[in-house]
Amino acid sequence: MADKDYILNITDRRPTGKYITPILKGLGYTLKNFFSKPITIKYPTERREVSDRWRGLHRLKVDDKGALKCVACGLCAKICPPQAITIVPYEEAGQTRYPKEFVIDELRCIFCGFCQEACPKDAIELTKVYDFVDYERKDFIFDIEKLKTPEKYIFNGK
Amino acid sequence: MELVFLLICGGVAVIASLLVIFARSTLHSALWMVLSFFMIAVVYVLLQAQFLAMLQVIVYAGAIMMFIIYAIMMLNLRQESRQKTGARISKIIGVGSLIVLFLELMLVSLGNNLTPIPGPVSEKLVATYGRMAVISNFLFSDYLLPFEVVSILLTAGVVGAVVLAKRER
């Protein structure tokens, strides 16, 4: 702390005197905002556009032939901090490995995006779906079928 | 009409006053007291004294009882101690003599019809000015001295209260 020229003393900002004007100014400021346009949106009839990097509900990608890209290497399950991913691999001789079971517990998931980052086959991605709701806990355990079509679970206001 | 109102309000006032004495919780006493004062205010209205009625509400119900309730809450007197001291001789004598006095007074008041002596406020005067104007005219002319004395008394009361309640530091 050799030179102290970076110190900014703010004690001189303590105002004195002034009573009425600041109050009127404050009233004026809120009145101005009363006539400005609200910034909130009418969700769920209006929805905001989320960024392309949004980390929402997972999707298991499929290739052109409709087969899962995933080869059940288990890297995503390993890196997953809350350990929300369960994979049971299956492999027939001479065929590519594929996941027999691929379950993500969406209630455990913290949507960190590490699975997407870890995947060597670009087989899992986080979509823009952020508002999926349901009634029971078991409905949040997503298996392969559900993970293929995450768009179905967008909350539509019903 | 007046009689009906009078009987209802007077009755409620009497019952409420009795409950002031018999209620167990001090706070309940105070609330019965408020009711009683309200009814007395209505009685004042029946007696053509609206100004007094409003004063009764403002001063008694509004200020004094509010103070009392405030004090009760501040002292946290939720329930009184239940132990009985037993009817002491002095109390019995006191209550007995009061009942005698009560009967006597009732006899006097119900027995004789008091003949009115016409005073300075005629119906005409009230009709021309309105009740409030008449009262204020008298208050600030004939009764100015008592009025000022009362204001001094109130000031003394305030000073006294502050001196008493001020915590020594």
Next chain:
Amino acid sequence: MADGKILTINMGPHHPATHGVLRLVLELDGETIVKVTPHIGHLHRGIEKLAENMNYQQVIPLTDRFDYTAASLNNLGYCTAVEKLLGIEVPKRAQYIRVIMSELARIMGHHLWIGSHALDIGAMTVVFYAFRDREMIMNMVEEVSGYRLTPSYMRVGGLARDITPEFIKCLREFIKWFPTAVAGYNTLLTDNIIWRKRTMDIGVISAEEAVNYGLTGPSLRGSGVPYDLRKVKPYSSYDDFDFKVPVGAKGDVYDRYLVRMEEFIQSLNIIEQALENLPEGPVNVDNPLIFNPQIDDVQKDISALIRRFKIQCQGPVIPEGEIYHAVEGSKGELGFYLVGDGSESPYRMKVRSPCFILVSALEKLMLGHMIADAIAIIGSIDIVLGEIDR
């Protein structure tokens, strides 16, 4: 209640003004506080213990959840601590972006602070104006990291991804807009006589006492001690930037308020400089043991694939040793003490959270004040329970 009768009330954990789940047992004489007993731990999640069973990469999302109002700062603290332990230096561009992100996080934290602080004192509108501006930052954070509150944007050895042009556009807009917004907060609060009445000479703590209690951050600077880790022990290229450290004099609620209001401007100043001087280049260290290879490389190159498996399964291996590294969080000195034992996970991670220490000073600050002041004081030291309980 009056007259030496003490009334004990529980303020919290369910109370609108205790900023989460802080429980204060207040003993009142009338309305004057005579004893304060803070009870913490309602939000304890065992993050320090959890970290011992995770690799160094996996801890990053956990750090988001310390001070969730300003998550990037926690990321920064953790990542720089691990990098220091590894002995690596991230590229200049990554450092600058980290500075931008963490200063944005500081502004976000202060937004939440001013909103809730004003709401506690009764000015209910400021919180919405603060959130309007916080929303802008949130959108930017979302743009680069994909999430709004818990970005997990930084990685050991750099950043998750590079920033986007859209981010820079938004940031420029924000830099242009934000001084107006701060002026708005000032209009509503700083000069307002009621605000001054409520905050001046409340919760006074002298410089010496503040140091003795171990306060850091704006709460310490409000008492007049110019201790700011960004200046005292610069990390992540903070010495490249020209900014001022605001200090108060009296150490009351109003001084702490003024300090934070000034930090809005100073942080914005830093962001502007970092954005103007943002160097080109990679955003990750060029170290095969740490840098996660790109997906295109992985699919073409078997060695990249092996590296990815290695890095993702194990993470960077930390040599034996220990390190304490602290950054200037939005609430104060956020320190990470890490012990490495040569394995993939930390042997011990201890977080020196500023709020935990701020809570210990609550009693000193509150005694002799009234209930209404108590909440003003809680607001002024700006505690976040996620960081206290960890």
Next chain:
Amino acid sequence: MLEYMTILIIKALVAFTVSLLIVAYSTWIERKVLGHVQLRHGPRRVGFHGLLQPIADGIKGFFKEELVPDNADKPLFLLAPVISIAAAVALIVIVPFGDKVTIMGHEITLYLTDLDVGVLFVLGISTIGAYGGILGGWSSGNKYGVIGGLRGAAQMISYELSMALAVIAVVMVSGSLSLIDIVNAQTGLWNIVKQPFAFVLFIICGLAEINRTPFDMPEAEAELACGFNVEYSSMKFALFFMAEYCHMFVFSALVTTFFLGGWHGPIIDGPHWFFLKTFLVIFFCVWERSTFPRLRYDQIMSFGWKILLPFGLLNILLTGLWMIVFNM
């Protein structure tokens, strides 16, 4: 006699319906104005721009669960909201909506009664409303409630005085305690011009009396977690809520009556001016609520006693001198 009674009853019904509708919709105004000041939309799901929201709230209030805490003083707990709403509604009686109109050959006055002591009635009954809060806080057996109730009582007593002083100045220039006479005395020049200081004083004290923001001590939600009504739910809470808004309406009506010339206005006098001014005052109440922080309890007390009270006395003195000098 019969005709008179019929007209009176109809008038009372109309006045109360209109007033309670205004009260209900002042909650809507409050939420809408607060919303727009805070860059939000406010209610807009129920009906067009949430116009049916008060009704929805009312229905919801009916169907919520009634809770009576175990250590509550049950009779008082039930009585408190009733006192609160009764005192508030009783004040509607003296609100002068307009002057005489002639409908179907009957000359009808657009106010329920012209009390000789109208001003005193206002002051008296508004104090009674404070009992609701203080009893509600006390009887719920909750410490926050008790503190809220005590604060409410103390604040009420303190600000009642300054408010009375403000009104006395108005009474001095109008020469009557009757609200109708006060309005009529403002035919040419409104009292806000004659008595600007009294106006400010009355607004400040009135805000304190109806427990609005800079002075919302009894229910300071940040410190007391809702204060006196902390244990109330369902319709009992709704009654407190309605009483609060009813007080706000009456306060606005009184400001209009005392200072803004009541039903007088440019072009045609009539109740529309009264309602317009009342709505403006209600808007002001909401607007200032969105702007100001809350004062501390002891600051409110010392503000009331040390600043407003001398100020009010001084104002009366000056008014008196003015009247003597200009021989009004």
Next chain:
Amino acid sequence: MVDNQSIYLALAITLFIIGAVGAICRRNAIVVFMCIEIMLAGVGIAFVTFSSANHSLDGIFMVIFVMAVAAAEAAVGLAIFLLMYRKLGTIDLDKFNLLKW
């Protein structure tokens, strides 16, 4: 048949006696204080009754002054009770046997 005036007087007397009985029987200082207020109210009704019968305002003014006195009394009285509570921890009048403090 009694006329209204007698009923007013009867009410006044009843209230006065109730207040007196309460003041004698109760030990709680605040209740005793309230009983005295009831007595004053009874007297007030009597005053106003006579006043209205006689077309005179003297009774009304009497009541006004009584109210002022009662207000002053309340202020001082409650201060004394507060002090007493602080000193003795109770406001039971039987325990209140100090002549000075």
